[in-house]
Amino acid sequence: xxxxxxxxxxxxxxxxxxxxxxxxxxxxxxxxxxxxxxxxxxxxxxxxxxxxxxxxxxxxxxxxxxxxxxxxxxxxxxxxxxxxxxxxxxxxxxxxxxxxxxxxxxxxxxxxxxxxxxxxxxxxxxxxxxxxxxxxxxxxxxxxxxxxxxxxxxxxxxxxxxxxxxxxxxxxxxxxxxxxxxxxxxxxxxxxxxxxxxxxxxxxxxxxxxxxxxxxxxxxxxxxxxxxxxxxxxxxxxxxxxxxxxxxxxxxxxxxxxxxxxxxxxxxxxxxxxxxxxxxxxxxxxxxxxxxxxxxxxxxxxxxxxxxxxxxxxxxxxxxxxxxxxxxxxxxxxxxxxxxxxxxxxxxxxxxxxxxxxxxxxxxxxxxxxxxxxxxxxxxxxxxxxxxxxxxxxxxxxxxxxxxxxxxxxxxxxxxxxxxxxxxxxxxxxxxxxxxxxxxxxxxxxxxxxxxxxxxxxxxxxxxxxx
Amino acid sequence: xxxxxxxxxxxxxxxxxxxxxxxxxxxxxxxxxxxxxxxxxxxxxxxxxxxxxxxxxxxxxxxxxxxxxxxxxxxxxxxxxxxxxxxxxxxxxxxxxxxxxxxxxxxxxxxxxxxxxxxxxxxxxxxxxxxxxxxxxxxxxxxxxxxxxxxxxxxxxxxxxxxxxxxxxxxxxxxxxxxxxxxxxxxxxxxxxxxxxxxxxxxxxxxxxxxxxxxxxxxxxxxxxxxxxxxxxxxxxxxxxxxxxxxxxxxxxxxxxxxxxxxx
Numbered sequence: 001x002x003x004x005x006x007x008x009x010x011x012x013x014x015x016x017x018x019x020x021x022x023x024x025x026x027x028x029x030x031x032x033x034x035x036x037x038x039x040x041x042x043x044x045x046x047x048x049x050x051x052x053x054x055x056x057x058x059x060x061x062x063x064x065x066x067x068x069x070x071x072x073x074x075x076x077x078x079x080x081x082x083x084x085x086x087x088x089x090x091x092x093x094x095x096x097x098x099x100x101x102x103x104x105x106x107x108x109x110x111x112x113x114x115x116x117x118x119x120x121x122x123x124x125x126x127x128x129x130x131x132x133x134x135x136x137x138x139x140x141x142x143x144x145x146x147x148x149x150x151x152x153x154x155x156x157x158x159x160x161x162x163x164x165x166x167x168x169x170x171x172x173x174x175x176x177x178x179x180x181x182x183x184x185x186x187x188x189x190x191x192x193x194x195x196x197x198x199x200x201x202x203x204x205x206x207x208x209x210x211x212x213x214x215x216x217x218x219x220x221x222x223x224x225x226x227x228x229x230x231x232x233x234x235x236x237x238x239x240x241x242x243x244x245x246x247x248x249x250x251x252x253x254x255x256x257x258x259x260x261x262x263x264x265x266x267x268x269x270x271x272x273x274x275x276x277x278x279x280x281x282x283x284x285x286x287x288x289x290x291x292x293x294x295x296x297x298x299x300x301x302x303x304x305x306x307x308x309x310x311x312x313x314x315x316x317x318x319x320x321x322x323x324x325x326x327x328x329x330x331x332x333x334x335x336x337x338x339x340x341x342x343x344x345x346x347x348x349x350x351x352x353x354x355x356x357x358x359x360x361x362x363x364x365x366x367x368x369x370x371x372x373x374x375x376x377x378x379x380x381x382x383x384x385x386x387x388x389x390x391x392x393x394x395x396x397x398x399x400x401x402x403x404x405x406x407x408x409x410x411x412x413x414x415x416x417x418x419x420x421x422x423x424x425x426x427x428x429x430x431x432x433x434x435x436x437x438x439x440x441x442x443x444x445x446x447x448x449x450x451x452x453x454x455x456x457x458x459x460x461x462x463x464x465x466x467x
Numbered sequence: 468x469x470x471x472x473x474x475x476x477x478x479x480x481x482x483x484x485x486x487x488x489x490x491x492x493x494x495x496x497x498x499x500x501x502x503x504x505x506x507x508x509x510x511x512x513x514x515x516x517x518x519x520x521x522x523x524x525x526x527x528x529x530x531x532x533x534x535x536x537x538x539x540x541x542x543x544x545x546x547x548x549x550x551x552x553x554x555x556x557x558x559x560x561x562x563x564x565x566x567x568x569x570x571x572x573x574x575x576x577x578x579x580x581x582x583x584x585x586x587x588x589x590x591x592x593x594x595x596x597x598x599x600x601x602x603x604x605x606x607x608x609x610x611x612x613x614x615x616x617x618x619x620x621x622x623x624x625x626x627x628x629x630x631x632x633x634x635x636x637x638x639x640x641x642x643x644x645x646x647x648x649x650x651x652x653x654x655x656x657x658x659x660x661x662x663x664x665x666x667x668x669x670x671x672x673x674x675x676x677x678x679x680x681x682x683x684x685x686x687x688x689x690x691x692x693x694x695x696x697x698x699x700x701x702x703x704x705x706x707x708x709x710x711x712x713x714x715x716x717x718x719x720x721x722x723x724x725x726x727x728x729x730x731x
Contacts, residue, residue: 030551033551034552034553034554165486166484166486167485167679168722170722170723171724171725172483172484172724172725172727173484173485173486174725175483175723175725175727175729176477176481176483176484176486176488176728177484177486179477179728180475180477180488180489183477209725209729213725213728213729216728216729333550333648334550335552335553338550369509369515369516369649369651369654370588370648370649374509375505375506375509396486397486397487397488397490398486398488398505399651400486400505400508400651401650402484402485402651402652402653405648405650405651405656407509407651410487410497412490412492412495412496415496416495447492449473451476451477457730458728459477459479
């Protein structure tokens with residue numbers, strides 16, 4: 001086994017393994033402390049970062065953090081590695097790789113070509129020695145574009161998932177939130193519901209609801225119910241209108257197993273969705289969610305730090321060519337990311353690692369009420385990720401998810417980010433929203449003050465019913 | 468000059484959802500009133516998380532039930548430790564483990580059911596719901612002739628602490644009343660977790676959960692009805708958890724009519 005150490009002023013620091021070195025080099029977060037693998041103090045962390053900077057990138061292809069023989073995610077990473085794509089950086093150390101990424105040699109074209117040559121462990125390692133501004137600058141150079149019924153991730157765009165959750169899956173309640181979101185110009189990435197129950201009849205009814213809304217108003221977007229992949233496959237079998245297949249994915253075989261998932265099942269689900277042929281512009285049919293800490297939570301982290309395991313989840317995601325990958329950064333709670341500072345750092349790392357690996361990254365910029373975080377922290381992360389070129393964020397009414405009991409970004413937040421950074425929705429959705437009278441025809445990004453004609457009947461009908 | 472705030476005329480749709488719809492806008496931003504209402508709700512949810520359970524008051528509120536009460540604590544010394552170390556909140560402190568051992572039943576008198584009340588992530592939820600819920604539940608249990616262990620109040624507790632307590636009291640079943648993670652619009656939500664044949668080290672798969680017990684959610688009466696069903700079914704089938712859940716859950720489809728949006 002290779003040895004990892006660093007000598008500083010005649011003191012020799014030894015690290016038990018590459019996983020140990022990675023963990024100790026990780027910026028501070030509560031989940032790594034909970035796992036008992038974090039650096040003992042900032043000085044040890046800084047030394048670990050010095051040692052990690054000296055590790056050649058090709059070492060990650062030989063010294064596997066989790067054994068090839070026992071973990072299918074490791075096998076996927078190693079077997080799908082593209083040596084030709086890797087060649088431009090194959091001679092570099094982690095420290096040298098950081099400088100290459102920051103250099104003018106790295107641009108949208110060279111980074112896209114490099115992506116298949118990078119492994120999650122390489123990008124996790126370099127992220128650990130990057131400052132936040134490095135994570136932003138490098139990610140902003142990446143461009144990942146995906147398509148189903150519209151085009152997501154183009155330069156100058158910012159898309160949103162409209163998340164109309166309701167505590168009892170009440171159809172009228174969900175429809176009310178969808179209307180609110182559409183009239184605030186949200187929903188171009190997906191209209192995606194977290195159902196309160198996993199019962200198939202409920203899920204099926206919600207799928208039909210979303211399908212009808214999209215067809216009734218001819219919205220160039222896609223629908224998704226966030227239920228287990230096996231449920232969605234059953235619903236496809238029953239002829240339900242499935243646009244995107246949802247699944248949570250993790251970075252180890254054991255953690256995925258705790259989700260009732262493996263790579264073959266994910267591929268099978270993708271094939272099932274493709275067979276429906278519902279995408280008009282492209283064949284990206286998967287919506288995947290991840291989040292630091294899920295592997296430790298399942299006791300399946302193999303002594304690795306949570307950020308490295310998170311990056312490994314992106315290898316699983318990359319395998320099925322997703323439309324959207326959403327890192328749900330602050331949902332898991334303070335035992336994994338304690339406060340706003342840790343949530344912000346993790347959000348930037350996840351976006352950076354996902355983009356370098358070629359994924360259409362979005363972020364659920366969020367927090368729970370038992371974390372040391374508030375709306376100002378979310379404003380900070382929202383703005384930073386906007387500058388970093390994030391593909392999509394969540395949009396919910398007033399930031400309050402009344403089903404999942406946490407706070408994420410609101411419809412208003414998306415409009416703030418678009419305005420302050422000059423971003424537009426996906427072009428097809430933008431054209432629809434202008435045509436529908438939601439946005440002004442000429443002035444970019446301005447909401448019209450009156451109710452669009454196509455929706456005026458809604459207000460009249462329901463006001464009458466409620467009165 | 469025009470007024471800066473543009474209101475949304477679909478406020479009537481709030482009848483269908485607790486979501487914060489139709490907030491209006493100033494430019495593209497939140498008007499002052501909904502912005503500050505959110506700040507207040509967040510402050511309340513935060514208070515629910517950090518509010519320490521008032522043990523004497525809770526004991527007083529439970530006194531009319533006429534049950535013996537034991538007060539214990541988890542291995543998490545402080546709220547800050549509790550929030551970062553869920554493992555410590557799942558087990559008793561050394562002192563409490565000794566204390567619990569004093570209350571083991573005499574041979575041949577193992578209780579049918581142990582009741583554990585833990586602060587969880589919202590002591591507020593416990594203070595507002597636990598005494599009222601038990602005032603409905605206990606008569607049902609008494610009428611059925613179930614032998615109850617002393618009621619345990621546990622500070623800085625996670626759900627799984629109930630398994631250690633239930634096993635220590637040699638109870639056939641344990642229920643844990645615990646404060647749920649507070650939502651912005653629901654800082655007072657209590658969860659009820661139920662385990663048949665409790666023992667330390669069980670996972671969530673062995674438990675059943677009744678969630679969202681609070682004034683604006685599932686009523687005490689409704690929760691007692693569901694729990695009594697679980698208790699009986701678990702006794703009959705000698706199990707709890709995922710295998711029991713499928714049948715206990717009512718498979719009614721979602722309610723509501725989205726016709727106003729779909730135009731039919």
